[in-house]
Amino acid sequence: MSSEASTRAADTRAEARALSAAATTAGYAPSIHNTQPWRWSVSGDELDLYLDHSRALDVTDPDSRLAIVSCGAALNHALVSLTADGWDAVIARMPNPDHPDHLARLRVDRRIPVSLEARRRRQTVELRHTDRRPIVGTPIDADKLDAIVAAVESAGAGLHLLHPDQVYDLASAADQAQRAEAEDLAWQKEVTYWTGGTRPLSSGIPDAAIPDEVTRTTVPGRDFGYLGQLPVSGEHEDAAAFAILYGPEDGEADWLRAGEALSAAWLTAIELGLSVLPLSATIEVAVTRERMRGLLSGLGRPHLVLRFTTGDPASTAAPHTPRLPEAQVIERF
Secondary structure: OOHHHHHHHHHHHHHHHHHHHHHHHHOOOOOHHHOOOEEEEEEOOEEEEEEOHHHOOOOOOOOOHHHHHHHHHHHHHHHHHHHHOOEEEEEEEOOOOOOOOEEEEEEEEEEOOOOHHHHHHHHHHHHOOOOOOOOOOOOOOHHHHHHHHHHHHHOOOEEEEOOHHHHHHHHHHHHHHHHHHHOOHHHHHHHHHOEHHHOOOOOOEOHHHOEOOOOOOOOOOOOOOOOOOEOOOOOOOOOOEEEEEEEOOOOHHHHHHHHHHHHHHHHHHHHOOEEEEEEOHHHHOHHHHHHHHHHOOOOOEEEEEEEEEEOOOOOOOOOOOOOOOHHHHEEEO
16 A cells, blocks of 8 residues: 555544544533434544434424524534544535435544644533523623623524513513423423433433422523422522524524534533523423514524523532433444
């Protein structure tokens, strides 16, 4: 084998390893009810992302908008991994109109320098988790929120920070959405399936990640219909910042972009010492989703509501949710 051919063969193996690692890293992404609704296919110098309907929420998320947002977060995680491994990638989003579940294709393009920031961000991926506790802290510095807004915009979406008077409107809408869902027996059955001790193995939300008492927050968090085992403070959370993640339109490509932006925002927030909690109830119910659109005042279409707080001063991390075995979400050829 010639020196040139040997070098190319080594590059090909390195590309395959980087893509495989990217699919693994993507598995740490946040997802609605920790359903992990993605499937990856690794082949040659390409990595393909598909929506897996077998882990869909037919009642909570009938049009799969939040499942696709979740997949978008996984896509961004994969890019973070490739960058940390020194590879630039070309992305084709929604590459096959005849197969809408084929959400993206990543192709390794060229080698790039690896920065300390890129390696640190990949480490941040494994630190990310959802903490549903009300955290009593100090108000967030405006420059930190500005950095998160910039991260969202760099990922192709927008983030509207709510004014104090808008937070009360958000709280009212969240309460309306949760009451509507709680009255739906099919929704109750679905959320019960994905939580607690009866959830599918290596997915869903364990009792250890669900608060053990009703939380005192201005905007209500997710009501799972029962109390879990996560100890929470009895104090009222009063320093949180709330924002609406939005895009120009409300189609599948926009949901995918929103998920990428969610990942960028969350990882940036962690690096700044902040905690993030997605609040999706107002997006799940059509009437409250329109109320969120009203809060945007013409900026765009709402995709997710986010709560930002300063990190837990006691540094006691809430437990991470489980992850599916790679064999269930990654196909390697």
